[in-house]
Amino acid sequence: MLEGHISKAFDGDLAALHIRVLEMGGLVLDQVRQAAAAYSDWDSRISQLVCDREAQVLRYAGSIYDDQVALIARRNPVASDLRAIIALAKVGAELDRAGAEARKIARTVLQQSGRPGRGTSSDARHLANLAITLLRLALEALDRLDAEEAEQVIDRDQDLDAEYAAGLRRLLTRAMENPAQLEVTVEAAFTLKSLERVGDHACNIAGQISAMAVHLSRTSRVP
Amino acid sequence: MNESSPSIAPTGPAPAVVAGMNLRPAARAAGPSHLEGTPIGQTIGTVTVVDPVFSCRDVNVHYGAKHAIKNVSLDVGKRQVLAMIGPSGCGKSTFLRCLNRMNDTIAGARVTGQILLDGQDIHDPQRDVVQLRARVGMVFQKPNPFPKSIYDNVAFGPRLHGLVRSRSDLDELVCTSLQRAGLWDEVKDRLTQSGTGLSGGQQQRLCIARTIAVKPHVILMDEPCSALDPIATARIEDLIDELKESFAIAIVTHSMQQAARVSQRTAYFHMGSLVEVGETDRIFTNPRHRLTEDYITGRFG
Numbered sequence: 001m002l003e004g005h006i007s008k009a010f011d012g013d014l015a016a017l018h019i020r021v022l023e024m025g026g027l028v029l030d031q032v033r034q035a036a037a038a039y040s041d042w043d044s045r046i047s048q049l050v051c052d053r054e055a056q057v058l059r060y061a062g063s064i065y066d067d068q069v070a071l072i073a074r075r076n077p078v079a080s081d082l083r084a085i086i087a088l089a090k091v092g093a094e095l096d097r098a099g100a101e102a103r104k105i106a107r108t109v110l111q112q113s114g115r116p117g118r119g120t121s122s123d124a125r126h127l128a129n130l131a132i133t134l135l136r137l138a139l140e141a142l143d144r145l146d147a148e149e150a151e152q153v154i155d156r157d158q159d160l161d162a163e164y165a166a167g168l169r170r171l172l173t174r175a176m177e178n179p180a181q182l183e184v185t186v187e188a189a190f191t192l193k194s195l196e197r198v199g200d201h202a203c204n205i206a207g208q209i210s211a212m213a214v215h216l217s218r219t220s221r222v223p
Numbered sequence: 224m225n226e227s228s229p230s231i232a233p234t235g236p237a238p239a240v241v242a243g244m245n246l247r248p249a250a251r252a253a254g255p256s257h258l259e260g261t262p263i264g265q266t267i268g269t270v271t272v273v274d275p276v277f278s279c280r281d282v283n284v285h286y287g288a289k290h291a292i293k294n295v296s297l298d299v300g301k302r303q304v305l306a307m308i309g310p311s312g313c314g315k316s317t318f319l320r321c322l323n324r325m326n327d328t329i330a331g332a333r334v335t336g337q338i339l340l341d342g343q344d345i346h347d348p349q350r351d352v353v354q355l356r357a358r359v360g361m362v363f364q365k366p367n368p369f370p371k372s373i374y375d376n377v378a379f380g381p382r383l384h385g386l387v388r389s390r391s392d393l394d395e396l397v398c399t400s401l402q403r404a405g406l407w408d409e410v411k412d413r414l415t416q417s418g419t420g421l422s423g424g425q426q427q428r429l430c431i432a433r434t435i436a437v438k439p440h441v442i443l444m445d446e447p448c449s450a451l452d453p454i455a456t457a458r459i460e461d462l463i464d465e466l467k468e469s470f471a472i473a474i475v476t477h478s479m480q481q482a483a484r485v486s487q488r489t490a491y492f493h494m495g496s497l498v499e500v501g502e503t504d505r506i507f508t509n510p511r512h513r514l515t516e517d518y519i520t521g522r523f524g
Binding site: 005007076078080081082083 | 479480483507508509510516519520521522523
């Protein structure tokens, strides 16, 4: 849907914007993956890497915003083109927030306030795998502009929510068993919440793809 | 509490893109295939309005053997701007010229169908075409002031149609028309100078003043800003916005942005057919026909 204009330069600009958002998505996906691994392994070195790369995520977000403003100013896009640009802007914002969640997790490790227990680490790893899978699927759906894949992401977010609720319950049980570990428990709850939020951001990205697809199918149904 | 061999991927440089992603899938490279297979013929959207000035039904225009307008039905509403857009040769100007019977002046032109102005057929043999054109004013692509003074350009119509009884009435009408056209302050001290000595934008506003001086019901505009610079264009667009409070306006434009800025309804023509019509906001955000979508997004034209 992004190509086929009489102006090939416009096609090129739109494709470049799309690719730039996907690049940012790749970086954010890796940030989440590294942050979750750092939390599970309680690895300060990886956490530092995640925090250092946060600037790179912000640079992507800034340049994507600049590209979008320039594209709108130069090309005056309408209809599906305008929707695509706005949708890509929203995807960029969701990725920015997902990156911020990764940074929060990494900072928890860097603060070294207390390492979580084996069970909590296991819960975090499981939740991270679900969240990373959702984000990866959402980015693949964005790459292919595939509404069906996007719908699957939205459906699968329920699994993540259920795992988050179960993990939180187990965490509270452990906290009651060992009140001395309250600070560690609170930090762990924030980490689980961050991973659940990454899944929500993946879901929101998928929602943007679905919205674009709904418009396209409505247009194509007209006799 | 160490974990052995975490299942989360190990540290490494961030990938440029997500692994395995195909950045240029065949579906995208093929262009807007999702919209293909949409036939022309039936108009998408509501062609009628609650309070029409013009009500056109099944209008056909032939220029000799050429079928220029095909079964177009469309209303022009009171106190609103209707924009007509479409690629060159799609029939939008031809349709506009039907509304004040300008096509009558073209040899070989044949117009069929019903066009009602305030409920009366404009093709009624009893109808005076000069009176019709007084009620349906027209502004053309190129400013065409008469080679007369600014005053006389505006006074010409009211004199011709006997709209004023005295010189003071005429003075007042000329003044009011120039004010409504946003030109009064620029020309009030040189009303006796030739209209052709004004700038392009001023000449076009003079033509608009000349049009509204005869108190029309409708103003037709055929690409009124195509020969003007952006500043003059902005002034004309502002003027259109003000005039719509008093007149129905139908404008043909090649500028999609202009149609989006000035109109409340937009009609998209393609190869003589009215493909889609609707509220301008909808047409430019949610067009329902593939051809409309392709044209306004610059995929053909």
